[in-house]
Amino acid sequence: MARPVLRTDLCDILGIEYPICMAGMGGLRGRYTPPELVAAVSEAGGLGVVGGAGIPPEDLRKAIQRIKELTDKPFGVDLLLPANVGKIDRSSSDEPPRDALRRTYPQHVAFVETLIGEFGLDEHRTQRPIRDDGQGVVRKQVDVIMEENVPVFAAGLGDPAWVVPIAREAGAKVMGLVGNVRNAMRQVKADVDVVVAQGTEAGGHTGKIATMPLVPQIRDAVAPLPVVAAGGIANGTGIAAALTLGAAGVWMGTAFLTAAESGLYGKQIDSILGARSDEFVISRSYTGKTARQYKNPIVEAWENSGLEPLPMPLQGMLMADFSAAAERAGRHDLVFTPSGQAAGLLSESKPAAQIMKELVVEAVSVLEAMPGRVTTSAG
Numbered sequence: 136m137a138r139p140v141l142r143t144d145l146c147d148i149l150g151i152e153y154p155i156c157m158a159g160m161g162g163l164r165g166r167y168t169p170p171e172l173v174a175a176v177s178e179a180g181g182l183g184v185v186g187g188a189g190i191p192p193e194d195l196r197k198a199i200q201r202i203k204e205l206t207d208k209p210f211g212v213d214l215l216l217p218a219n220v221g222k223i224d225r226s227s228s229d230e231p232p233r234d235a236l237r238r239t240y241p242q243h244v245a246f247v248e249t250l251i252g253e254f255g256l257d258e259h260r261t262q263r264p265i266r267d268d269g270q271g272v273v274r275k276q277v278d279v280i281m282e283e284n285v286p287v288f289a290a291g292l293g294d295p296a297w298v299v300p301i302a303r304e305a306g307a308k309v310m311g312l313v314g315n316v317r318n319a320m321r322q323v324k325a326d327v328d329v330v331v332a333q334g335t336e337a338g339g340h341t342g343k344i345a346t347m348p349l350v351p352q353i354r355d356a357v358a359p360l361p362v363v364a365a366g367g368i369a370n371g372t373g374i375a376a377a378l379t380l381g382a383a384g385v386w387m388g389t390a391f392l393t394a395a396e397s398g399l400y401g402k403q404i405d406s407i408l409g410a411r412s413d414e415f416v417i418s419r420s421y422t423g424k425t426a427r428q429y430k431n432p433i434v435e436a437w438e439n440s441g442l443e444p445l446p447m448p449l450q451g452m453l454m455a456d457f458s459a460a461a462e463r464a465g466r467h468d469l470v471f472t473p474s475g476q477a478a479g480l481l482s483e484s485k486p487a488a489q490i491m492k493e494l495v496v497e498a499v500s501v502l503e504a505m506p507g508r509v510t511t512s513a514g
């Protein structure tokens with residue numbers, strides 16, 4: 136049988152069959168977007184994207200090389216390019232980051248210690264390496280991405296202006312994620328190829344404006360650049376709606392998080408598949424930046440603590456040992472689980488190829504049914 140057709144300009148720009156991108160989802164040392172998942176989405180006609188945030192440059196290279204072994208279709212890598220991040224106030228250049236945190240934020244450190252005790256993680260205490268060289272690592276990651284000729288680079292947070300010339304030189308397309316019109320204009324100035332408009336429904340770091348009002352505003356502001364819609368889209372109906380809003384494609388995270396190829400822990404998958412949309416809340420408790428995630432007891436403990444989480448990346452450093460202890464103890468219900476309101480639409484884990492197929496079939500059927508459901512006349 137012939138393959139269904141669903142094409143927009145985005146397909147030509149990125150060299151893909153369907154205008155469906157799997158969002159780069161960073162975290163858990165690359166477990167959210169393993170090479171097998173990225174390659175499966177690309178093989179199925181979409182754009183698989185690695186969440187590269189936090190992956191050491193040489194591990195990122197290995198992941199990219201593995202994807203290239205699995206597929207010859209286009210794929211991407213997403214990085215967080217954080218702007219305005221907090222810095223540790225060190226007493227001297229050789230003071231370890233952990234000591235500097237303890238000296239500068241004693242109450243916060245004491246609270247995390249209490250959490251470790253309260254949740255019975257004492258015997259699993261461990262010190263996860265915490266680094267304080269954010270920008271330097273990002274630069275090395277970018278070098279790896281370009282050396283490996285990755286076809287698409289996506290910038291999660293921050294201003295990609297410095298990456299665009301490097302990407303052009305390497306022949307890569309650049310996508311920039313935004314949650315409001317002001318940041319969209321920064322992407323236009325940076326000269327990106329595609330703007331991703333991410334609504335507050337989204338999993339992970341997110342803004343305040345919902346996808347429905349956001350996409351048309353950004354479409355108008357950045358025209359003629361193509362806009363891709365993100366946030367709250369997990370089925371073909373959502374894709375059809377996004378295209379109707381003026382998007383040239385979609386960027387979907389949560390819908391692929393529970394794919395059979397994903398590396399999430401079983402308890403995380405169960406919470407995502409079993410929860411209602413209103414159980415995915417915005418909190419700064421694990422990273423220091425507003426992120427939509429499954430509401431677990433740690434999110435609640437921070438809410439009730441009377442303490443403001445520290446700015447990114449300090450909160451992540453503060454929580455590093457707690458997260459490591461929770462993982463070692465098998466308490467995966469206490470691990471940061473970014474995911475969006477679209478989780479309410481999901482109920483089973485499926486291989487990425489099947490997810491892609493169902494998305495395309497449903498989007499096509501919704502779009503084709505439209506003239507039968509809606510009578511129109513320009514008058």
Ligand SMILES: Cc1cc2nc3c(=O)[nH]c(=O)nc-3n(C[C@H](O)[C@H](O)[C@H](O)COP(=O)(O)O)c2cc1C
Nearest residue numbers: 158160161291337338339366367387388389473475
């Ligand atoms: C587990 C997870 C991790 C994420 N990590 C990143 C990231 O590292 N970089 C980024 O640009 N976006 C990240 N996001 C946001 C996605 O890029 C995307 O915008 C979002 O998932 C879209 O909304 P949806 O989850 O409703 O599909 C993450 C999202 C999730 C669910």
